[in-house]
Amino acid sequence: MKLHRTDVGCFVEDKGRYYRVPITSLDALFAQDDLQGYLHKIIEQSDGVDFALSELDFSSAQILAPIGSQEVWAAGVTYFRSRSARMAESKDAGGGDFYDRVYTAERPELFFKATPSRVAAPGGAVRIRIDAKWSVPEPELTLLINPRGKIIGYTVGNDMSSRDIEGENPLYLPQAKVYDRSCALGPCILVSSDPLPPTTPIRIEIVRSGQAAFSGATTLAELKRAPADLAAYLFRENTFPFGAFLMTGTGIVPPDDFTLAPGDRIRITIDPIGTLENDVVQGRLAPAV
Numbered sequence: 001m002k003l004h005r006t007d008v009g010c011f012v013e014d015k016g017r018y019y020r021v022p023i024t025s026l027d028a029l030f031a032q033d034d035l036q037g038y039l040h041k042i043i044e045q046s047d048g049v050d051f052a053l054s055e056l057d058f059s060s061a062q063i064l065a066p067i068g069s070q071e072v073w074a075a076g077v078t079y080f081r082s083r084s085a086r087m088a089e090s091k092d093a094g095g096g097d098f099y100d101r102v103y104t105a106e107r108p109e110l111f112f113k114a115t116p117s118r119v120a121a122p123g124g125a126v127r128i129r130i131d132a133k134w135s136v137p138e139p140e141l142t143l144l145i146n147p148r149g150k151i152i153g154y155t156v157g158n159d160m161s162s163r164d165i166e167g168e169n170p171l172y173l174p175q176a177k178v179y180d181r182s183c184a185l186g187p188c189i190l191v192s193s194d195p196l197p198p199t200t201p202i203r204i205e206i207v208r209s210g211q212a213a214f215s216g217a218t219t220l221a222e223l224k225r226a227p228a229d230l231a232a233y234l235f236r237e238n239t240f241p242f243g244a245f246l247m248t249g250t251g252i253v254p255p256d257d258f259t260l261a262p263g264d265r266i267r268i269t270i271d272p273i274g275t276l277e278n279d280v281v282q283g284r285l286a287p288a289v
C-alpha cells in the first residue's frame, strides 16, 4: 500500500483505490506503533461512499513531498559505480583513496542531506547551484525510518550534487550536497517493513528540449550495504523524535561530460514505488513548503 501526502490531507492507496487518512500529520503517522496495520484498518472500515468521495478528493489534490518534520540523511559510495566516479573526480585533489576505503570499510559514509524546507515536491523544481559547473541528479532508494529505528517504508529520492565542488576537496561535501532544493522525495511512501527484492530496478531519464539527454538503470543487487545496516548506523548515536529519511546512495552516474542544465526534466522510477519527476532550475527560489 502507498501513502500520499497532498494539499488536502493524506490518502492511502491500495489496489488502485484511494482512502482518506484521518490523521493528517505525517509526524503522527510515522510514529504509529504499526503504521501498516493502522492503514489496513482504514481500508477495511471504509464503505463505498467514503471510498468514492476520497477518490474524487485525491484526483483533484496537489501531491506534496511525503515529509513532515523529518531530517533527510544520505549514505554515499554504496555502489561500485559511485566509488569509481568519486575516485576519478577527486584524483587531482588527492581524495581518491578516501572513496575506495569507505566503499570497503565496515562503517558507511553517512551525511546530513536536507531539512524538510530544502526538499522539492514531486513535479516541483530542484536546483543546481549558481557557482557549480558540473551538476548531476543521484537517483536513490530512500528509506523511511520510524523514531524507534525501524524501516517502515520507502520512497524515491534525488540527491542533487555538484560534482566539481565535491571533487575539488572532499571537505566541500556539505556545500556540494546541501542547499535549497538539493533534494527531492516522492511521489509517495510505499508502506512496508519488508526488504525490497534485489531485482528491484532503479531507472533515471533526463529529458532536454524533448529529447533523452541521459538515461541509466541499476538494481538493488548492486547496493553493497543492507538498508537495515545503514539505518542502524544512523540511529547508533542519534535520536530522531519524528523518524528520518535515509537515501541509500546512487548506482547511476552520468558520463563525465554531462551536466544538468536549467529546463531539464528528471524522471526517476523505482517500480514498486512510482516515478519522481522534477524540473531543474538555477537561481533564487522561495523555500519549498
Ligand code: DO4
Pocket (backbone or CB within 6 Å): 074, 075, 076, 077, 078, 079, 082, 083, 086, 109, 138, 159, 173, 248, 249, 250
Ligand atoms: O561521497 C560523496 C557522496 C556520495 C553519494 O552521494 C552517493 O554515493 O550517492
Ligand code: MG
Pocket (backbone or CB within 6 Å): 074, 075, 076, 138, 140, 159, 249, 250
Ligand atoms: Mg548520493
